[in-house]
Amino acid sequence: MKGSVLIIGGSIAGVQAALDLADSGFYVHLVEMTSGIGGAMSQLDKTFPTNDCSACILSPKLVECGRHLNINLLTLSELEEINGEPGNFKVKVRQHPRYVDPTKCISCGECAAKCPKKVDDLFNLDMNKRKAIYLKYPQTVPLKYAIDPQHCIWLNKPGKCGACAKVCPADAINFDDTESIHELEVGAVLMSPGFRPYNPEKLDFTGYGRLKNVVTSMEFERLLSPSGPCTGHMERPSDGKEPTRVAWLQCVGSRDENRSCNSYCSSVCCMYAIKQAVIAKEHAASDLAASIYYMDMRTHGKGFEAYFERAKDQGVQFRRSRVHSITPLAEDNLQVQYADEEGTLQRDEVDLVVLSVGMEMTTKSQELAHLLDVELNENNFIKTDPFNPVATSRPGIFVCGAVSEPKDIPQSVVEASAAALEIEKMLSDSRWQETQEAQFPAERNVFAEAPKIGVFVCSCGINIAGVVDVKDVTEYSAQLPDVVFSQNNLFSCSQDTIDQMAKTIQEQGLNRVVVASCTPRTHESLFQETLRDAGLNKYLFEMANIRDQDSWVHQNDPEAATLKAKDLVRMAVARVRGANALPYNQVAVTKAALVIGGGMAGMTSALALANQGFPVTLVEKADKLGGNANRLFHTWQGIEVRQQLEKTISKVFYHDNIELKLGTTVEKATGSVGKFTTTLSDGAKLEHGTTLMAVGGKPLIPTGDHQYLYGSNKQVKTLLEVDEMLLTDINMGSIKQAVFIHCVGSRIPEQPYCSRVCCTHAIEQAVHLKKLNPEMDIFMLYRDIRTYGQREAVYKEARSLGILFIRYDLDNLPQVNEEDGQLQVLVQDHVLLRQVKFNPDLLVLATAVVAHPETKDLAKVYKCPINQEGFLLEAHMKLRPVDFATDGVYLAGLCHYPKPLEESIAQAQAAASRASLILARDMVPAESITAEVDPRKCVGCGMCTKLCPYNATTLDLDTMVASVETSLCKGCGACVAGCRSDAIILKNIANEHLMAAVDAALMEM
Amino acid sequence: MTDINTEWQPKIITFLCTWCSYAGADLAGVSRYQYPPNIRVIKVPCSGRMSPNLILNALKGGADGVLVSGCHPGDCHYISGNYFARRRFGLLGNLLEFIGLEKDRVQFTWVSAAEGEQFADVISQVTESVRKLGPATRLVKNIPAEINVERACANE
Secondary structure, three states: OOOOEEEEEOOOOHHHHHHHHHHHOOEEEEEEEOOOHHHHHOOOOOOOOEEHHHHHHHHHHHHHHHHHEEEEOOOOEEEEEEEEEEEEEEEEEEOOOOOEEOOOOOOOOOOHHHOEEEEOOOOHHHOOOOEEEEEOOOOOEEOOOOOOOOOOHHHHOOOOOOOOHOOOOOOOOOOOOOOEEEEEEOEEEEEEEOEEEEOOHHOOOOOOOOEEEEHHHHHHHHOOOOOOOOOOOOOOOOOOOOOOOOEEEEOOOOOEHHHOOEEEOOOOOOHHHHHHHHHHHOOOOOOEEEEEEEEOOOOOOHEEEHHHHHHHHOOOOOEEEEEEEEEOOOOOOEEEEEEEEOOOOOEEEEEEEEEEEEOOHHHHHHHHHHHHHOOOOOOOOEOOOOOOEEOOOOOEEOOOOOOOOOOHHHHHHHHHHHHHHHHHHHHHHOOOOOOOOOOOOOOOOOOOOOOOHHHHEEEEOOOOOOOOOHHHHHHHOOOOOOOEEEEOOOOOOHHHHHHEEEEEEEEHHOOOEEOOOOOOHHHHHHHHHHHHHHOOOOOOOOEEEOOHHOOOOOOOOHHHHHHHHHHHHHHHHHHHHHHOOOOOOOEEEOOEEEEEEEEEHHHHHHHHHHHHOOOOOEEEOOOOEHHHHOOEOOOOOOEEHHHHHHHHHHHHHHOOEEEEEEEOOOOEEEOOOOOOEEEOOOEEEEOOEEEEOOOEEEEEOOHHHHHHOOOOOOOOOOHHHHHHHOOOOOOOOOOOOOEEEEOOOOOOOOOOOOOOHHHHHHHHHHHHHHHOOOOOEEEEEEEOOOHHHHHHHHHHHHHOOOOOOEEEOHHHHHEEEEOOOOEEEEEEOOOOEEEEEOOOOOEEEEOOOEEEOOOHHHHHHOOOOOOOOOOOOOOOOOEEEEEEOOEEEEOHHHOOOOOOHHHHHHHHHHHHHHHHHHHHHOOEOOOOOOOOOOOOOOOOHHHHHHHHOOEEEEOOOOOOOEEEEEOOOOOOOOOHHHOOOEEEOOOOHHHHHHHHHHHHHHHOO | OOOOOOOOOOOOOEEEOOOOOHHHHHHHOOOOOOOOOOOOEEOOOOOOOOOHHHHHHHHHOOOOEEEEEOOOOOOOOOOHHHHHHHHHHHHHHHHHOOOOOOOOHHHEEOHHHOOOOHHHOOOOOOOHHHHHHHHOOOOOOOOOOOOHHHHHHHHH
């Protein structure tokens, strides 16, 4: 069995899976078709619902991926052939030539500046030009140029141009580069090729392609982006004018079988349209009128409904309508013609129309699916199983991200970790077999030595030397106190300079190093590794950023730039002089896990870890396993839940590595990642390395305005109660009329979020009832139908079966009464504009999913945050959906947010994958730059305990002295700044270090 | 070293948080947005790390202006550091105004990792506003805090 994995597609899902696998002991070959990884996420401007800058949150992951010792990045590559079986696949990967030697390229951009050939920039969706030699985008990984063979003059007519080769200071251009075939042996294959935005050219009514000011949502992302074609100034294509009236058309290429052939919902478009409207309003110099034309607003995720409500407050107009056509008006303006809710034709004039295009499988991905011999579903996505959402039809081949169904970034990231877990489970015997550990020599103790500082000044070709007088800076730095060596290098980061630097450190006996070059954000870790190679602690290092923050921003003032470079070097020298060697903090891992909650999520996590050989304690407060799944009848696909549930329960019950504790709860816990001690209600004390919270949620018991006679009339049931009736074979076929009320307790001021599952659940149940008795009249009273993704099929089926949908709104709630013992439902019909009366013999309430009140107490035990609604709050809504800010604690299932079974299972797999990262290691690293209390100075005011976001500081009430738990400290320094008696320092970033830099800066200017 | 430019140039100490503003400053470089060369950047983990005494020390040492820039509200890498910073600087600002320091000498702003152009704009604005105020005199000690005794002596 092989210990390596092939991942196809450098999307955010592929990158996340690669990192999870490589960090837990597997070697990864990451194959990417284009010249750099990052996928569609790299093209986005901001991400909902946090409005985070997409590139900012993405790029650290990309850099980590690019530098990982156990990830082999194969760009410009495609899978060619696959043979073998799970555990032992033989694959061939074809890598196309880059024509630029990535080991030499320093990404200075000289080549692109000189290249005479302008071509459409695909990254910006052809809205501007790039050169034939190009960088995919500024933050791409690898940050190396590539030549477009289609457009390069030399490659098409050898001898004709070659400008790039002439100007390249690193001699990196290689016109003779050829394609290569990599023959690899891998244990498993993961598909993560992402999606393609729907091309609306075929939809004539939109005018796309004919009318310049009709753009797709992806194009609009680039128009908003600071690195886009108009540097974030939001100019409309026809005349560069800033639009003041913008319209978004929803469901372009989604929920539209007739015109676009895509009947599914793309799940993300409602949210991104709202986000774009909000961001566009922020961008606009004057007041921007933003209107969104939609059928149903689908804001079904965590924090989405609140975002939607906020957008309304900010003046975004939402028009429930069907758009008939977009037609041109004078001055390149556009007319949106649409039928409003009453069916009346309306016309709005706007400056720009954005088409909220859906997600599709690419042709390449279909070919890939064919090559891998995995089945597609009816929507042309990769077919998966609701009980194992990352497995394809072929064993050993897994899938994650939007290629199996349209989904948002967090769900893709969840699936990436889930797929990593399934692969880890399969290949666990080969863990650490093909990976390498970085090796370093023993470190020299420099504590007693006087500072001997070496300064390396980089020319970066001409990037720095072209503006800054580097010779002068090098000579100047030699005169600075304690500097014993200074040198100028052409490229400090090239392999030969790095080797020579390590040698110099040893030969000169240097004990502090300053590199004056580019930014520490990209290069600090490289130079720090060099220090370690030379036997120095990596914290005895400082960088002076004389490129990104000097030569590049003062190009027309070389004198001032040189002066600034000297200042920056002097500041770095002053700062590094006081630097101390810091411990590489580590924690020994207790290789056992605690899973709290015995529902489907908890059981899935427990099994996933136990199957990898880790001992698991599963704690469940009830007397039996299964949680809410015990009450579920069908998944939305119509698959029975009970069978799968019973299978899972018996697996848990009989598993050698799982200790099951029913009727037990968690009392208290101490410790942190790698080493927790938890006390249970039965008095047992558990030692464990990681904690997984899967404590579930529960259905709301309807009350107040939303009670609808629930509890007093026996014909009023909740969804789960009807499921239970179906499970116990109570004859439901005799019902003549059933009415469902949606959003009972969801999307109301007291409980503002959408419960995500109820629309699909209610409709699936209605369909089932209708099939039991086709004569049954069924009416669904709803606010917006949110059958997101492929669940739209259920909605479609319901309508085709004759189930009727009647919309109500919050101002006009349905009225439920009893009249002569007969149930009566009154609702205002929005089409007929009159009240409709029903006398159902079954009224089903689609009640909200709420968090258990005890979740709050448990969160406190493990120092995890919860949100306003009582759900656990993950570390990052987008990219860390199963982690907490506190390391070593993970979450899954309904305690995170309401979600259907298949998503709970994926999240549970993901949480287990993240926990495996810890459990697979003997030691885990901890932050080295941490805070430290000087007990002599501490007055015991406790301010630091209030400021620390990680609860790392505690005040001993006996001694009245605070202390810092190093393993919890992340090194932010909030406590240091807040300490009234100067008793806390942040190692190497103490006041003395910063003041030394301040003083050095002010010394000469 | 003597003044290169005969015209007086303000000295502005700039503290940037690692995760947002420092990255934004890098992006300004990558995108080649030009700005005045008067700032000296000191990288700190978080704007929440900024003790008021660092700012006071910079003013005492002869800085004509101090700029602190962190992540936008809600974006803090350390959850809440920038909120602490905001409160702290609100108070410090009042104090400095009270003792007669011009308001524009100490400025606080948010720049995200994606806002290269905005970073350049902020630096241009801050530099201009400090330039208008002229050299700082109120808090400057005659003898700069010493890291180099010889220099301090030579200055006397």
